[in-house]
Amino acid sequence: MPWDRNQMAARAAQELQDGWYVNLGIGIPTLVSNYIPDGIEVTLQSENGMLGMGPFPIEGTEDADLINAGKQTITELPQTAYFDSAQSFGMIRGGKIAMAILGAMEVSENGDLANWMIPGKLVKGMGGAMDLVAGVGRVVVVMDHANKHGESKVLRDCTLPLTGKAVVDRIITNLGVLDVVEGGLKIVELADGVTEQELRDLTEATLVA
């Protein structure tokens, strides 16, 4: 059985290391915060100007002045710090954030990432995604291996406009875990019950040993 959304998030949480400052994107990456392993202390950054992001508020305690980058109401923690957007992206661009976990529309075998724009469709904007992938120490993508038409999202070359070029380090999909290495992608792990052949059949990118 391929991993479901929560299993993908749980697997992505295994990437976290004690003491890291981490930025989680919208969608499955947000779920990663539910699976932070015991004994690991990570601080979540929200790029609208906060370190130490807490859980959603209990109903009735929402604060219009306290939101995450997805504009959802959130809470603060004892270690929380606030700052402005220029400083927020200063710490992102400056490499102070150890890792970003992001969703994607397409990833290529050399680590190109496309996740902000489909030409001819509604264009919403890149938000902070281009800054994050250019600046953080490590970029982990979490996404389904194929789109809803069964076409691979793990490609030789991205067909969509890029968010960043050669920026992805690791890809976690519903079928397994792949690393971007010299010459292509390397299978690191298969989801429980998924065979290597099943993963290969849904991967357009070059797989290397």
Add this chain to the structure above:
Amino acid sequence: MKKVYGSAAEALDGVLFDGMFIAAGGFGLCGIPELLLAAIKDAGTKDLTFASNNAGVDDFGIGILLQTRQVKKMISSYVGENAEFMRQYLSGELELEFNPQGTLAERMRAGGCGIPGFYTKTGVGTVIAEGKDHRDFNGETYILEEGIVADLSIVKAWKADATGNLIFRKTARNFNPPAAMCGKVCIAEVEEIVPTGSLDPDGIHLPGIYVHRLIQGEHEKRIEQRTTRAA
């Protein structure tokens, strides 16, 4: 010098002109200068260019100026929450320049700091880099982005003293300090003007040197995505 004005309309008197460039603070609907935006709508100033991370929603924030067709161009990183924006953009009535969020914030900060341009890794190899100067530093490629200097900055803060020293609250700080810094004139709207001397000088988030005019008012502070957990 008197910085405190009685209303948003009074504070804007003499600074608005058609075709002007305005930098606005706020992220989504959080920390937006809602009173000043409403007063700009009432003033009817046209052909505005806004540098603002977002464009509000249809009936709040910059959205209200889109309804009245007062905006010519937006410089933003994300505009997804606004149907009227999309309609005007897709029909060619509205210009749009996407900036990566951090690039937009730094363009404001830099412009306010007398830095006309800076090199950044953000956007290298993407459409954002097209036509921009590329330069290698220590083996990595960067692109040149230009500082923003706006005719007017409009920002929202939590508290101010009469000299314009500002304190923001939680994530409502966001783009407000860099937006304030890049304006030739900056007007701040706050929830409370407190007596000068009552703010801790070590706790000022933005010194009053950046703030030329100031108003106090009631804020709606609308929540865009109310998300809660079980008690």
